[in-house]
Amino acid sequence: MKQIARQELHIEPLTGSIRINVKVYRGIQKSGSKLTRRKKQDGIIRPTVKPDTDNYYKAVSDALTGILWEDDNQIVEIHVGKWYSDQPRVEIEAEEID
Template identity: 50%
Template sequence: MYDPKKSRDFKHYLKLAASKHRPKQLIEGPISLEVKVYKPILKSFSKKKKAAAEAGQLRPTTKPDVDNYVKGVKDALKNVIWKDDSQVVDLHISKWYSETPRVEITIMPIDEK
């Protein structure tokens, strides 16, 4: 299956970053996953629009879609943090603007009792 270069690079970077936080044993049970994508504020934004973007009042509606980010994150973290993508049973993803573009990932194992 074809994987575009940008997508491959994103996954490779995530895998490297995640390997620094690798658990001693891969997570095996159900997982809650939160992904926050912070995209760069556009240079064309006015001061007012820039302030609204930083405050979270203006959100990116440009590509890539949020589900494409999730696919990349799940692919990159498989066999680094958890065993299989199917373990993600709770998912929240959002896109924001920021002066410091980044992707924040929070992984919480879900206790089964």
């Protein structure tokens, strides 16, 4: 994640207090019924399997330290969620709030 962030982000790290929103989209397993698959795509069924949301947050905060923010102690507000998607990915929004 750190390497991708360095390649994609060409900004100076944020310096103030930060609010972050982390959205983790996990792949949908091939097995299972069409109904279950649709419910996962629609966000009705959400992942309750490992890794835990706090592990995703820690990986993101560590990887983006020195790139998106100077130090992860600047993060004062956090929201992390997990969903299923046909396009697995992690989306990160960071906003300076002071």
